[in-house]
Amino acid sequence: MDNHKSNIFELTKKQVFFFDLDGTIYLGDKLFKGVPELIKALRNRQKHFFFLSNNSSLSTANYLEKLNKFNLNITKENLILSQHPTIEYLKKNKFKKIFLLGTKSLREEFKQEGFELTEQNPQIIVLAFDKELTYDRLVKATHLLLKKDFPYIATHLDNRCPTENGYIPDAGGIAALLYKTVERMPRVFGKPNKEMVLFKLNQLEISPKDAVIFGDRLYTDIKMGKNAGITTCCVLSGEATLDMIKSSENKPDFIINGIWELLNEFNKI
Numbered sequence: 001m002d003n004h005k006s007n008i009f010e011l012t013k014k015q016v017f018f019f020d021l022d023g024t025i026y027l028g029d030k031l032f033k034g035v036p037e038l039i040k041a042l043r044n045r046q047k048h049f050f051f052l053s054n055n056s057s058l059s060t061a062n063y064l065e066k067l068n069k070f071n072l073n074i075t076k077e078n079l080i081l082s083q084h085p086t087i088e089y090l091k092k093n094k095f096k097k098i099f100l101l102g103t104k105s106l107r108e109e110f111k112q113e114g115f116e117l118t119e120q121n122p123q124i125i126v127l128a129f130d131k132e133l134t135y136d137r138l139v140k141a142t143h144l145l146l147k148k149d150f151p152y153i154a155t156h157l158d159n160r161c162p163t164e165n166g167y168i169p170d171a172g173g174i175a176a177l178l179y180k181t182v183e184r185m186p187r188v189f190g191k192p193n194k195e196m197v198l199f200k201l202n203q204l205e206i207s208p209k210d211a212v213i214f215g216d217r218l219y220t221d222i223k224m225g226k227n228a229g230i231t232t233c234c235v236l237s238g239e240a241t242l243d244m245i246k247s248s249e250n251k252p253d254f255i256i257n258g259i260w261e262l263l264n265e266f267n268k269i
């Protein structure tokens, strides 16, 4: 097979481990084998580890609840959601009044972070995976976006989201709908934007070469890892297949069947 490697022992020497969630750690409500033991192995060896998701229809609290139902004992510090670098950007650039296209739970998170959510004279539009979107909200957003240079950002732009019943429209679909009227696309913070992992590596003061990402999607997880200069490992337990990897420009450094293979390597030490 091409020039990727499947012997991943050397990855156990990395200091920072980034994991995609859906398709990598679990599929829907089913946790992959070895995950609790893997987390224990990472903790025992004082590795930094983070779980990543673009899905901003869920708040940080929602994610903690979901992960801890699997008894993983994860804290907020182990999570990187696409709203986190987005919120970091908003704070850094002193945006206070926000028109947020987002779910009730995400709006709650933004309010807790100190933002004022409003349709009256907002300073910026933030597009998230709004599963509670109404036509009226789209109209109001459109009126603002037709003003030239009105600030417009998105947590992420996945085209579609996998569910147990098949794909559903994601934030990228909502942005595409708005694009037909306003002819503008937002600036993006989630995967495959490298900021999603680099802001964390900067906080830790650890070089990208000491980090690795495990993920099942070539055009988000693997692409981001390559953009950020970190090692990439594709798991075949989710979306990507060997055929897809062969024809993709986003080739991972390593390919494994699933995350349990990383646990096997730690067990050898």
Ligand SMILES: [Mg+2]
Binding pocket: 020, 021, 022, 023, 024, 215, 216, 217, 238
């Ligand atoms: Mg995934």
